[in-house]
Amino acid sequence: MGNLKELASMIPGVSKMMKNIDVDENAFKGIEAIIQSMTPGERSNPAILNGSRRQRIAKGSGTTVQEVNKLIKQFDDTRKMMRMITTSKGNKRMPMLKK
Numbered sequence: 001m002g003n004l005k006e007l008a009s010m011i012p013g014v015s016k017m018m019k020n021i022d023v024d025e026n027a028f029k030g031i032e033a034i035i036q037s038m039t040p041g042e043r044s045n046p047a048i049l050n051g052s053r054r055q056r057i058a059k060g061s062g063t064t065v066q067e068v069n070k071l072i073k074q075f076d077d078t079r080k081m082m083r084m085i086t087t088s089k090g091n092k093r094m095p096m097l098k099k
Contacts, residue, residue, distance in 0.1 A: 031071060033060075033063065034057060034061045034063060034071050035071075038057055046076075049072060051065075
């Protein structure tokens with residue numbers, strides 16, 4: 001995909017914010033390992049992840065169950081934020097995202 005900083009600079013408004021930020025490319029290797037350790041069904045529906053599945057994912061990715069839980073929580077929080085932005089109420093708060 002290329003350099004993350006270059007990719008983010010293609011998003012309108014983000015290039016100004018990314019000027020002074022240094023992005024460590026290795027920071028995403030653990031996240032990628034966790035996601036690659038999931039089955040396609042788990043990736044599409046993380047709600048099915050129970051304790052034994054989380055343990056299997058952690059073992060397969062070389063991480064801990066806590067790191068898997070943290071990633072899933074971040075994903076859920078991001079999903080909620082994106083839903084809020086895409087609703088009509090969210091668009092009133094963020095008029096720059098309207099089409």
